[in-house]
Amino acid sequence: MTLRLHDTATRDVRDFVPLEAGKAGIYVCGLTVQSEPHIGHVRSAVNFDVLRRWLTASGYDVTFIRNVTDIDDKILARGEAQGRPWFEIAYRMRRELDRALDAINVLPPTYEPAATGHVPEILELIGQLVTRGHAYRAEDGSGDVYFDVRSWPSYGELTRQRVDDMEPAEDADPRGKRDPRDFALWKGWKKALEPETAAWPSPYGPGRPGWHIECSAMAAKYLGPAFDIHGGGVDLRFPHHENEMAQSRAAGQPFASYWLHNAWITTAGEKMSKSLGNSMLIPSVLTRVRGIELRYYMVFAHYRSHVEFSFEALDEAARSFRRIESFLDRAEDAVGEVPRDGMLCADFVAAMDDDLGTPAAIAAIHEVVTEGNKHLTAGNRTALRGSLASVLAMLDVLGLDPHDPGWETVAASSDGRLSSAVDALVAGLLEERSVARAEKDWARADEIRDRIAAAGIIVEDTPDGPKWSLAEGKEDGS
RNA sequence: GGUGGGUUGGCCGAGAGGCGAGGCAACGGACUGCAAAUCCGUGUACACGGGUUCAAAUCCCGUACCCACCUCCA
Numbered sequence: 001m002t003l004r005l006h007d008t009a010t011r012d013v014r015d016f017v018p019l020e021a022g023k024a025g026i027y028v029c030g031l032t033v034q035s036e037p038h039i040g041h042v043r044s045a046v047n048f049d050v051l052r053r054w055l056t057a058s059g060y061d062v063t064f065i066r067n068v069t070d071i072d073d074k075i076l077a078r079g080e081a082q083g084r085p086w087f088e089i090a091y092r093m094r095r096e097l098d099r100a101l102d103a104i105n106v107l108p109p110t111y112e113p114a115a116t117g118h119v120p121e122i123l124e125l126i127g128q129l130v131t132r133g134h135a136y137r138a139e140d141g142s143g144d145v146y147f148d149v150r151s152w153p154s155y156g157e158l159t160r161q162r163v164d165d166m167e168p169a170e171d172a173d174p175r176g177k178r179d180p181r182d183f184a185l186w187k188g189w190k191k192a193l194e195p196e197t198a199a200w201p202s203p204y205g206p207g208r209p210g211w212h213i214e215c216s217a218m219a220a221k222y223l224g225p226a227f228d229i230h231g232g233g234v235d236l237r238f239p240h241h242e243n244e245m246a247q248s249r250a251a252g253q254p255f256a257s258y259w260l261h262n263a264w265i266t267t268a269g270e271k272m273s274k275s276l277g278n279s280m281l282i283p284s285v286l287t288r289v290r291g292i293e294l295r296y297y298m299v300f301a302h303y304r305s306h307v308e309f310s311f312e313a314l315d316e317a318a319r320s321f322r323r324i325e326s327f328l329d330r331a332e333d334a335v336g337e338v339p340r341d342g343m344l345c346a347d348f349v350a351a352m353d354d355d356l357g358t359p360a361a362i363a364a365i366h367e368v369v370t371e372g373n374k375h376l377t378a379g380n381r382t383a384l385r386g387s388l389a390s391v392l393a394m395l396d397v398l399g400l401d402p403h404d405p406g407w408e409t410v411a412a413s414s415d416g417r418l419s420s421a422v423d424a425l426v427a428g429l430l431e432e433r434s435v436a437r438a439e440k441d442w443a444r445a446d447e448i449r450d451r452i453a454a455a456g457i458i459v460e461d462t463p464d465g466p467k468w469s470l471a472e473g474k475e476d477g478s
Numbered sequence: 479g480g481u482g483g484g485u486u487g488g489c490c491g492a493g494a495g496g497c498g499a500g501g502c503a504a505c506g507g508a509c510u511g512c513a514a515a516u517c518c519g520u521g522u523a524c525a526c527g528g529g530u531u532c533a534a535a536u537c538c539c540g541u542a543c544c545c546a547c548c549u550c551c552a
Contacts (some may be wrong), residue, residue, distance in 0.1 A: 233552030363500035
């Protein structure tokens with residue numbers, strides 16, 4: 001069985017055939033770092049992180065490029081509004097994004113190029129387009145350079161739209177465009193309105209890159225003129241990816257072989273716009289569930305399915321994940337650490353190969369957990385080891401292995417010491433309770449258990465004696 | 479106007495002609511001093527109306543409602 005992926009360009013699920021055997025080049029449009037990362041932004045990152053991990057697990061040597069667009073109108077506007085330099089905003093948001101992605105165990109890309117660091121490459125590409133007759137200088141002396149949509153007959157091929165059917169762009173400022181649908185490759189510096197730091201020298205005068213062109217330039221630089229997979233959110237299909245495709249192909253590059261797009265995550269049926277407040281921002285969500293639970297929630301739905309976000313669904317996903325985690329804990333108590341050579345079960349592999357069917361993949365994990373729980377009860381250690389290793393291996397593919405060092409946080413490093421301190425305190429009480437139970441003094445035993453519970457610690461009796469764990473729940477102090 | 483997607487049980491969420499994915503919740507049973515955890519069992523869901531077929535949630539036609547994109551939103 002080979003990997004099959006849904007390609008937006010052909011609108012079907014096709015076998016993945018890499019340009020070069022055993023290698024995969026992926027370019028994912030990251031963020032325009034203009035605001036704090038919310039769960040929508042992060043979904044895209046998780047989805048493509050899973051793609052990358054699956055390709056890696058399948059034996060591919062993956063080069064994964066995720067860009068950062070660190071200059072655009074909104075960044076400039078935000079800097080202006082806050083009275084801060086635009087580059088400070090961009091950099092701060094970029095660091096926040098890094099923190100958010102670290103918190104949900106998204107692997108750092110192979111490289112993360114930024115638009116502002118690739119002006120020469122961008123200008124070279126624009127130059128090629130001008131030479132080939134697909135781009136022109138604005139006729140109003142603004143210093144803009146536009147892509148000439150009419151000069152490229154296959155424009156619209158990605159989203160199957162005909163130029164004549166498109167709504168004419170209601171750009172506030174058509175400026176020097178030949179056709180309203182032409183888009184900016186280079187934006188001339190507006191001296192009166194924009195800081196000098198936002199302008200770079202060019203043959204067309206000082207200015208900055210338009211949106212779209214940076215991705216074409218950077219994809220070519222790091223992956224070559226032809227590469228395997230290009231990804232991003234559905235909204236990027238048009239105009240962003242359509243324009244990238246047009247630019248790169250008009251410049252003579254084959255560009256991406258497969259186009260993958262993840263669906264939206266919305267709240268209250270609405271896009272996660274910045275006006276919704278901060279409850280959907282990652283740091284806020286992480287006060288409610290752990291990063292690994294948030295990631296599980298995102299992997300739980302197929303990447304092409306629209307997700308209507310709710311805290312209820314998030315909590316439910318967290319409970320579902322704890323079933324798996326609880327199995328890991330108990331199994332490891334029973335047989336200790338297992339080598340990292342677990343089998344991916346056939347259902348799991350088939351699900352992942354089928355356009356990254358993570359919901360079915362998770363179902364496969366749950367089935368192995370059920371099997372493992374039976375082995376645990378039966379005391380079948382050999383079989384249990386197999387189930388445990390298998391569950392860990394499958395979780396690892398999804399970036400959900402709790403032992404993954406990626407989950408280690410500053411707080412976690414003190415967890416061990418805290419845990420042994422609590423253990424020492426609770427041990428005495430549990431000893432007392434054991435004595436009471438031995439004397440069948442149930443009232444006394446329950447009283448001790450209640451006292452421990454009042455401290456937020458749950459006691460469970462197992463064949464190997466009592467075990468304590470922290471109660472789950474919202475840490476809202478109530 | 480153009481392009482694309484959706485509507486599945488109490489809830490989340492897969493599937494895409496024929497055996498009820500999986501999880502959460504609920505209920506019953508086993509286990510337990512009681513619990514917890516775990517295991518076993520319990521559900522006849524696919525927006526609506528037609529049609530094709532031996533067989534339709536899945537294909538076709540129609541209807542309703544919802545959503546996304548159409549030039550700087552993941």
